[in-house]
Amino acid sequence: MSEKKERYLVTSALPYANGPLHIGHMAGAYLPADVFVRYLRMRGEDVVFVGGTDEHGVPITLTAEREGKSPREVVDHWYAHMKETFERFGVSFDNFSRTSTPLHAENTQTFYEKLKEGGYVSEAESKQMYSPTEGRFLPDRYVEGTCPVCGYKEARGDQCDNCGSWYEAFELLEPHSKITGGPVEVRETTHLYLDLPKFTDRLKEWVGSQEHWRDSVRNFVLGMIGGGLERRPITRDIKWGVPVPEPGFEDKRFYVWFDAPIGYVSSTMEWAQNVGEPDRWREYWQEEDTRLVHFIGKDNTVFHAVVWPAMLMGVGEGGDEPYVLPYDVAANEFMNLEVVVDGEPRAMQMSTSRNLAVWLHEALDQFPADLLRFYLASILPETGDVVFSWREFGSRVNSDLIGTLGNYVNRTLSFTEKYFDGTLPRPDGLTDEAREAFEDFKEMEARYERRMYAQRPRDAFGELLAMGRRANRFFDAAAPWKSRKEDPEAARGALYACSVLLGSIAYHATPFVPEAIKNLQGFFDGPIARVSDLEPLPEAYGVSGAKPLFRKVEDGEVEAAEEKLANAARG
Numbered sequence: 001m002s003e004k005k006e007r008y009l010v011t012s013a014l015p016y017a018n019g020p021l022h023i024g025h026m027a028g029a030y031l032p033a034d035v036f037v038r039y040l041r042m043r044g045e046d047v048v049f050v051g052g053t054d055e056h057g058v059p060i061t062l063t064a065e066r067e068g069k070s071p072r073e074v075v076d077h078w079y080a081h082m083k084e085t086f087e088r089f090g091v092s093f094d095n096f097s098r099t100s101t102p103l104h105a106e107n108t109q110t111f112y113e114k115l116k117e118g119g120y121v122s123e124a125e126s127k128q129m130y131s132p133t134e135g136r137f138l139p140d141r142y143v144e145g146t147c148p149v150c151g152y153k154e155a156r157g158d159q160c161d162n163c164g165s166w167y168e169a170f171e172l173l174e175p176h177s178k179i180t181g182g183p184v185e186v187r188e189t190t191h192l193y194l195d196l197p198k199f200t201d202r203l204k205e206w207v208g209s210q211e212h213w214r215d216s217v218r219n220f221v222l223g224m225i226g227g228g229l230e231r232r233p234i235t236r237d238i239k240w241g242v243p244v245p246e247p248g249f250e251d252k253r254f255y256v257w258f259d260a261p262i263g264y265v266s267s268t269m270e271w272a273q274n275v276g277e278p279d280r281w282r283e284y285w286q287e288e289d290t291r292l293v294h295f296i297g298k299d300n301t302v303f304h305a306v307v308w309p310a311m312l313m314g315v316g317e318g319g320d321e322p323y324v325l326p327y328d329v330a331a332n333e334f335m336n337l338e339v340v341v342d343g344e345p346r347a348m349q350m351s352t353s354r355n356l357a358v359w360l361h362e363a364l365d366q367f368p369a370d371l372l373r374f375y376l377a378s379i380l381p382e383t384g385d386v387v388f389s390w391r392e393f394g395s396r397v398n399s400d401l402i403g404t405l406g407n408y409v410n411r412t413l414s415f416t417e418k419y420f421d422g423t424l425p426r427p428d429g430l431t432d433e434a435r436e437a438f439e440d441f442k443e444m445e446a447r448y449e450r451r452m453y454a455q456r457p458r459d460a461f462g463e464l465l466a467m468g469r470r471a472n473r474f475f476d477a478a479a480p481w482k483s484r485k486e487d488p489e490a491a492r493g494a495l496y497a498c499s500v501l502l503g504s505i506a507y508h509a510t511p512f513v514p515e516a517i518k519n520l521q522g523f524f525d526g527p528i529a530r531v532s533d534l535e536p537l538p539e540a541y542g543v544s545g546a547k548p549l550f551r552k553v554e555d556g557e558v559e560a561a562e563e564k565l566a567n568a569a570r571g
């Protein structure tokens with residue numbers, strides 16, 4: 001299936017640059033994308049992986065006002081923090097950009113102009129909350145009041161956290177500014193709108209034919225289109241964001257949902273400039289055989305599977321520069337946390353405001369990235385919500401990673417080093433057992449590849465563990481600890497076959513635990529390759545100075561991590 005090389009452009013959702021990354025972010029949009037991309041690169045595919053921070057919108061300005069800083073100060077700080085954290089976790093972006101660059105502003109305005117030329121933008125009046133004392137319109141999240149449905153007193157401008165109702169801010173009772181507490185009133189304001197209904201037929205036909213999409217995503221989108229699409233405002237009364245190139249809109253900016261996905265294009269343009277071929281971004285966005293894959297959390301589905309494709313259809317319509325549409329929108333479910341309070345484990349939703357989260361930079365201070373990547377890969381929320389548990393982290397690392405994979409690597413290498421001078425020449429022939437193990441591996445390798453190409457890294461991960469178990473079975477049956485005395489040549493031949501399997505395990509482990517496999521290459525002399533690709537088998541394998549690839553997770557570490565969460569949950 002990988003005979004015909006494809007061109008891939010892979011993106012991960014742009015996180016708001018207003019706080020640290022947590023493990024839920026990783027499981028939703030970054031680890032699965034990174035694992036996928038690393039495998040594509042190993043298969044020799046043409047792939048570019050872009051990301052960046054989302055630096056506009058109300059979440060940024062709210063953080064800035066709360067902390068008495070400028071939005072610029074907030075995003076500069078968190079951009080640097082996030083970039084570093086992604087690097088520590090091993091997310092291998094080809095480019096990590098940010099949406100506050102001049103290039104992105106210009107690109108967003110170009111998108112806007114083209115959509116306008118195509119007749120997809122209209123102007124309309126709407127009602128908006130205005131603060132006379134602050135002299136400005138207030139976005140929804142700046143307004144608080146009493147819920148019109150349940151009477152909850154601290155309801156947000158667009159949604160009640162108590163009963164979950166959605167409404168317009170002007171429906172709130174006793175509305176007031178969240179910043180000053182002062183009164184607010186309703187005023188008319190003019191905004192630009194994207195005419196989403198004009199794309200209804202094309203979207204329906206397009207989504208309907210995406211049979212390889214996850215059912216949850218496809219059904220959600222078809223349901224939404226069936227329910228009727230509405231015009232969406234693309235501007236806001238706010239001063240932080242991309243300026244709107246229209247007279248009368250000097251005090252407004254583009255709505256963050258409008259400019260954020262364009263950030264994928266801007267990041268690709270920046271990448272092209274950095275590699276010295278400024279026009280090359282077009283290959284990935286405008287040549288129709290590109291496979292564009294977006295990894296996101298499910299709360300972003302509507303933007304990536306409905307609104308963004310509509311924007312791409314509208315912008316590319318001129319004919320000279322059509323844009324590709326997403327090949328897949330890999331929307332992942334949520335990750336909850338297991339919190340143990342008074343000995344009772346229970347699953348709780350993460351809450352960044354209550355500090356009830358596992359912050360990635362803190363977890364990385366404690367554990368190597370590979371251990372965290374390994375455990376998260378085993379519970380990726382591909383088909384349903386999942387629960388992150390520190391206890392399970394400890395047991396999965398100690399039993400699956402160290403007990404199954406690490407142990408196999410260790411005993412193969414240490415036997416080779418200790419009893420055969422670290423050298424294993426190719427035997428004259430293979431035993432039936434070795435041939436059988438190789439055949440089994442070839443099948444698992446093919447399954448792993450199918451799952452990986454279908455953007456199902458968790459299923460591919462399952463194949464990796466199966467390879468580890470199969471290899472251990474082969475080792476146990478060959479029993480080199482016995483045969484090395486009775487028939488040393490047979491033992492040497494068996495260890496040679498073990499090394500072939502080890503090379504395949506290392507190959508398939510690379511996307512998940514890249515650092516460990518890099519270390520392995522420092523003392524394992526042999527191809528890190530699929531059994532399917534070894535023709536002929538290598539002349540020899542060698543090993544010198546082998547060390548354990550992974551470290552154990554201690555009970556005390558698990559308890560300390562659990563305690564931290566329990567404290568946050570107690571408030």
Ligand SMILES: [Zn+2]
Nearest residue numbers: 147150160163
């Ligand atoms: Zn309510």
